[in-house]
Amino acid sequence: MSVFYTRKAKCDLEAAFEWYEMQRRGLGFDFLDCIENAIKSIISFPEIYQISHSSFRRCTIRRFPFSIFYTIEANSIIVHAVFNDKQDPQKRP
Numbered sequence: 001m002s003v004f005y006t007r008k009a010k011c012d013l014e015a016a017f018e019w020y021e022m023q024r025r026g027l028g029f030d031f032l033d034c035i036e037n038a039i040k041s042i043i044s045f046p047e048i049y050q051i052s053h054s055s056f057r058r059c060t061i062r063r064f065p066f067s068i069f070y071t072i073e074a075n076s077i078i079v080h081a082v083f084n085d086k087q088d089p090q091k092r093p
Helices: 007-023 027-044
Strands: 002-005 051-053 056-060 066-073 076-084
Touching: 002 007, 002 027, 007 027, 007 076, 027 056, 027 066, 027 076, 051 066
Parallel strands: 002 076
Antiparallel strands: 051 056, 056 066, 066 076
């Protein structure tokens, strides 16, 4: 199964990475490792995560207060957002 990131999801990842790197060198890479592990889980079991809103599924990230919002389309996973769970929930996809 292929994984595609929307422009918004890519921007979310870049912003979070930069913020964590400013907090402590290397922490941004730890964040990306957790994202990668979550994506591997999504690829292996795409329907295991509950539908959170409309057709968006939500996978929470270990160690960091983030969630991946994605949809399953044909043979692809589309990542729509990497959402900071401490933000206003009204901003969720």
